[in-house]
Amino acid sequence: MSSVFNSSRLIGKTVLITGASAGIGASTAVLFGKAGCNLVLLARRADKLAAVKEQVLAAHKAGGAKEGGRVVVIEADMQKRSDLDAILGKLEGLKVDVLVNNAGMVKGREHVGDISDADIDVMIGTNVVGLIHLTQIFVREFKKQNSGMIINLGSIAGREAYAGGSIYCATKHAVSAFNGALLRELVNTPIRVTEIQPGMVETEFSVVRFRGDKAAADDVYKGLDPLTGEDIAEEIVWAASRPAHVNIAQVLVLPVAQASATINYKRPE
Template sequence: METNKIALITGATSGIGEATSKELAQLGYNTILTGRRSTRLNKLKQEIETTYQTEVLTLCFDIQDQQQTTYALNSIPTHWRNIDVLINNAGLAYGAEKIDEDAWDKWAQMLDTNVKGLLFLSKEVIKWMVQKKQGHIVNISSIAGINVYEGGSIYCASKHAVNAITKGMRIDLLKHNIKVTSVSPGMVETEFSLVRYDGNRDKANQVYRGITPLSAIDVAEAIVFVVSRPAHVNINDILIMPTQQADAYNTYRK
């Protein structure tokens, strides 16, 4: 294996995770890509290795499951464990009902993925970063981690938790020379809204009606900027929005 830097990206099979995987490979990173959809992982691996001539290791598991997560990470060969960058991207919103109308299973899936999954995976990777006294963790949060909006209480809570965890990580890992960053996007047109509305494409399209939203590449480029700063520079937080969106409440639709 070449001495390229190594990045581990969760939720790599679509959207921001997929775009970030390609952008980092273009910079010469070898990448560890995780996700639940093996066919997509294998296709992305082949594309990256062919296009960028970098090495790719794929791990197919459900980040909600601590045992699966720990088993997958323990299966990583020793020479792949020298991880320079961890992109905690895996996450989802599921449903947009008000709290008195929503279902427990949706809440559990969001909290298990967005909060517990991030912690399960980070715990293992941090051990390796602490050993080498170096690393960079980028947690993908959301405008929902800053503003709370109607119909999003539990999703917003999960992303507020991501922001709090990020700040705590930054303090706790300071002595280990590990950088920690939060990237919080506004509206991004990926599979996000399609998942949120349980595959209802009409509802998903309405989210972006009259707006030019961010693309996955827009966010990936912000991540690349963050991780490519000099060793003495850490970007603590980035809030990135479409021009037509001011915050979680205010948009201008043409």
């Protein structure tokens, strides 16, 4: 992957990542930093963002790029349109080249009829409404500058639904449909649109799904080698580093031991 990290196509570019305080978002920020990019890190947890900022600065130094290396931290909630509307005024002079819509979450495994309104609202508000609102802001900006790239983090759950994931699957189907429509709407512009669809990834995402029960989250991956945040970060950075005339429209990424949303192989313990 050294050719990706050192790509002259990425050096000096500015990348805005939502949900950048942990997991895939944090790993992606570090990898873009190593590639010589400026980063705008967006999340709700300011203390976590500060830690990721230090990791990005260290990665940039290790990467040896003479350009890039600026890091702007913005505390914002994807469910609050007012927070998202304020982002353009907090970029400290940076012009965003790549928007990575990474923020997303799942709460619970309840079946329909037992799902709380609060869980429905937070998943749809974060995964769909916030993503769409922020994308609209940057589509307007990218059209003004006649360049840009939007990378949406989908999921295998956006391809096939499964029991106990009705709302999350619905949100990721919505992201995939939105991505497909956006790709078609921007076909007459230089703006690129990509969807990355991970399968089983072991991050704190799963702990949130199980409401803080780490043992239950760990059990999901017992007996197989899941993807990591770094694995998906590599796909994101690779897609962003393609030549300007190349668009990676959609990528499905699975661990070797997974074949579908519900089919996987676990080694006997």
